[in-house]
Amino acid sequence: MPVAVYIPGSLRNWFGGADEATATGSTVGECLADLARSHPSFDGRLNEPGGGIATLLIFVNGDNVMKDRGLETPVSEGDTIGIIPLAAGG
Amino acid sequence: MIVDEPESHFIFVWHPAIYDGEPYTVFDGKPMTNAQVLKYWGKWLVLGDKPRLDVLAARLDPYVEARRIPCIKYDRAPSKNLGMDECVMMVYCDFRKRDEVWAILASHGVRLKAFVTERETMELWMPGGPLLERFMEEKGMDPATREAIRDDARKRLSTVFDNPDVEFSPWAQ
Numbered sequence: 001m002p003v004a005v006y007i008p009g010s011l012r013n014w015f016g017g018a019d020e021a022t023a024t025g026s027t028v029g030e031c032l033a034d035l036a037r038s039h040p041s042f043d044g045r046l047n048e049p050g051g052g053i054a055t056l057l058i059f060v061n062g063d064n065v066m067k068d069r070g071l072e073t074p075v076s077e078g079d080t081i082g083i084i085p086l087a088a089g090g
Numbered sequence: 091m092i093v094d095e096p097e098s099h100f101i102f103v104w105h106p107a108i109y110d111g112e113p114y115t116v117f118d119g120k121p122m123t124n125a126q127v128l129k130y131w132g133k134w135l136v137l138g139d140k141p142r143l144d145v146l147a148a149r150l151d152p153y154v155e156a157r158r159i160p161c162i163k164y165d166r167a168p169s170k171n172l173g174m175d176e177c178v179m180m181v182y183c184d185f186r187k188r189d190e191v192w193a194i195l196a197s198h199g200v201r202l203k204a205f206v207t208e209r210e211t212m213e214l215w216m217p218g219g220p221l222l223e224r225f226m227e228e229k230g231m232d233p234a235t236r237e238a239i240r241d242d243a244r245k246r247l248s249t250v251f252d253n254p255d256v257e258f259s260p261w262a263q
Contacts, residue, residue, distance in 0.1 A: 006202035008137035010176045020201070054220070062134075062192065062203035064210060082202040087172035088135055089206045090214045090221045 001077040003031060008084055014042040023081065028058055029071030031081060057089050058082070064089075091155070092147055096166075103147050103154045103162035114160045115258045117184050125254035132207035133180040134191060136200050140167070143179045149198050150181070159183060159191055171228045172221060212251075217244050 005021045007014075015021055016039065023031035023038075032053075036043035045051045058065045059082040065073040075081065091109060093102040108114045115122040115131055122131065136146065143164045153159040164179035183191040188205055214221040217240035226236045246261065 008176065008202060009139065010137065010174065057204065057206070059204045062188070062205045064204075064206060067210075080201075080203055082204045084135060084137060084202070084204055085174060086214070086220060087169060087174050087224070088137055088178045088204075090172065090211055 001026065001075070003075050003077065003079045003081055005031065005035060005081045005083065008088075010085060011083060014045050015039050016041075026074060027071065028060060028065050028073045028075060028081065031075060032058070032071070055086050057084050057086055059084075092151055099166055099169075100163040101144075101147065101166055103151050103159075105154055105157060105161070108161060113257070114182070115260070116160070117186070121257050122184075123255050124250045124258050127258040128207075128209045128212075128250065128254075130185045130207075131182070131258075132185055132188070132205055132210075133182045134188065134195055134200075135204040135206060136164075136179040136181065136195065137176050137202070138179070140165070140177050143177050146179065146198060146200075150194070153194055158194065171225060173224070173228075212247055215243060216247055217241075 002022050002024050005023050007019055007021065009019075012019060021035060021039070023034045025031035025034050032046070036046055046053065053071070060068070060073055060075055061079055062082070065071070091104055091106055093104055093109060105112075113121045115127050117126065117130065136143065138146070147162060147164065150159060150162060154161060160182050162179060162181050165177035168174045168176055169178075181191060181195060185205075185207065192203065213219055216222065222240070222243055226239060231239070250258070
């Protein structure tokens with residue numbers, strides 16, 4: 001199911017300059033994989049040395065997914081995903 | 091009131107009484123303990139360039155004055171040593187009131203919804219935490235300095251984690 005993904009300015013170059021994208025999946029991990037397929041720069045960032053999910057904070061409806069089930073956190077239609085750099089959480 | 095003192099990395103939005111020393115970690119009129127802060131206190135994060143955050147701060151100031159938002163701080167400049175290239179605004183509130191505060195932010199155009207608790211932030215800055223370790227790496231610190239900084243962080247955080255019933259006292263910034 002499609003969910004809206006919001007992206008801050010510092011990460012928009014991974015998404016062709018967009019501040020919003022749509023991803024499909026039933027979990028956060030599936031949505032990120034879908035985003036990576038449609039946005040090669042994001043895919044490259046996730047797979048480069050020193051990059052990856054550990055450099056990001058991912059939120060579903062405002063909640064950090066690491067407090068829930070991480071990438072297995074379920075998403076439903078109407079949910080929103082937010083992605084920010086880890087450093088912004090400090 | 092917006093407190094913009096050039097020697098500080100942060101620009102703050104305070105209620106005048108809080109600027110004068112009243113605690114801001116308060117729930118139902120009572121100052122919160124360390125345990126309550128660890129359980130409930132946090133912030134909505136808003137990322138953007140400084141001009142955008144300046145405008146947003148001015149729009150949110152009346153809500154701080156009305157005590158609908160406890161306080162706000164944001165970067166004067168991006169924290170380059172942490173790899174950031176935009177500023178971060180932290181709109182503080184109790185978890186139990188975060189939906190009310192989010193409604194205010196959303197009414198001013200904020201769409202990316204990211205709430206981080208103080209406990210999560212402290213865990214990022216604990217000895218071995220990813221932000222503390224990255225900060226020291228970026229600064230090129232030698233092993234002895236790193237250990238001294240870890241020890242300092244350990245002591246600072248232990249004042250919160252090891253004294254749950256003591257009234258929370260924020261660090262100077």
